[in-house]
Amino acid sequence: MNRFAYLRPTDIAEAVRAIAADPSARFIAGGTNLLDLMKYEVERPTRLIDITRLPGLDAVEETASGGLRIGALVPNADLAHDPRIAARYPLLASAILAGASPQLRNAASTGGNLLQRTRCYYFYDVGTPCNKRAPGAGCPAIDGVNRIHAILGTSTHCIATHPSDMCVALAALEAKVHVAGPNGERTIAIGDFHRLPEDRPDIDTTLAHDEIIVAVELPAEGFAGHCTYLKLRDRLSYAFALVSVAVGLAMDGDAIGRARIALGGVAHKPWRVPEAEALLQGRPPTEESYAAAADRLLAGARAYRDNGFKIELARRAITRGLAQAASGTPQSQTDKRIR
């Protein structure tokens, strides 16, 4: 790990001034992603700005519109077990509990989870080229070992996936990200927060270098009665998703009223296709309806050398996830048998 200056600002304005002053400075919260990357020298910040003692970022609060506002420093574990989240947003609680380990979830913050970087093996190995680390160097994953890589939204520059589980649920819930910068606060819809790689895979999100995440806001609708987070991976726990699906349904009698579906492990950002969700509106909860939605969600999916299995895996995960949500039987994150 390289040497760096360590700063501990006492308010958000001071933290923003410190990051704005140094393009190679980084904020640190839980440290579970940044320190990992620093040990591999993927990240070599000149300054670490410790934001863990900033006031006002550690609470979950009611909003005027009936939703919840989650401070950026709220630990993943505390968020998943917050009784309001568990009761009103079980989809979010479930996705968080599907990720990492109890120890990591105790340390990891809400803001840090949003900004965690890809687990692409070449990105992690500074001995190989990588457009995300060094723009223009090339992407060895495209013709290389790419079992964990993306099938949707890829570019000729990068085929990495976003590894977060929490963000997949946030995408389905249409959360908003509140950020602060030198010019005040602004709000970014979760769908606009993470980017596709296009020709700039080095830029993961639309957050500027001099901005800090202050909170994540959940709208009132939590799809609590009909939701599921289904995560498929190489072992049952403590592994990143190969494919995951977050589903929230509002039932209208026996038919599907509204549907939200977001996929994880398949793209550079949580993958949503509003047209696929619209296809389900007013349709009966049947395999046929689910297959139509899955086809639309996976339209244009592309298999690289090792990851073609993800297309069929995603299709089955979508179908199973929709069935679980429609019947009100969400996937348990303890008993991982898929029913």
Place this chain on the structure above:
Amino acid sequence: MPERDAGPATGLPDRMPISLTINGEVRQLDVAPWTSLLDLLRLELGLTGTKKGCDHGQCGACTILLDGRRINACLTLAVMKDGARITTVEGLAAADGGLHPLQAAFVEHDAFQCGYCTPGQLCSAVGLLAEGRARSAEEIREHMSGNLCRCGAYPNIVAAIEQVMQ
């Protein structure tokens, strides 16, 4: 591990004063900002009970309790924990040397082979009991999934924790 290219000089002091309560004892320490809590415990304080398995959050051997919550000591900086209360495996037994109930249960159930993962398993299990969310053997397995055991002592680890939980 030898320190590689140290990077640009920071112009700031290489060591910063912090205070930690470790296993009940208040310690005033001077730490380099880039020292992980794990390296501070093992290399600077000689508390080698806490193990380094992967140094990347992937194994749980470095699990300690920070203000009563289990975390991976390898993925946190000591300087960030200024003022915190830390319990390592060395701090689990009573002052008179009597084993912690989990330690006794691990011995009784033969919940280890090489023992390398054991300090992390014990601290993680203390955290699990404090959280109070695991009720069945299946839930213990899930809630202990952040601690790998290459010797595969899992059935006995789960049995030991289950016994103490009851």
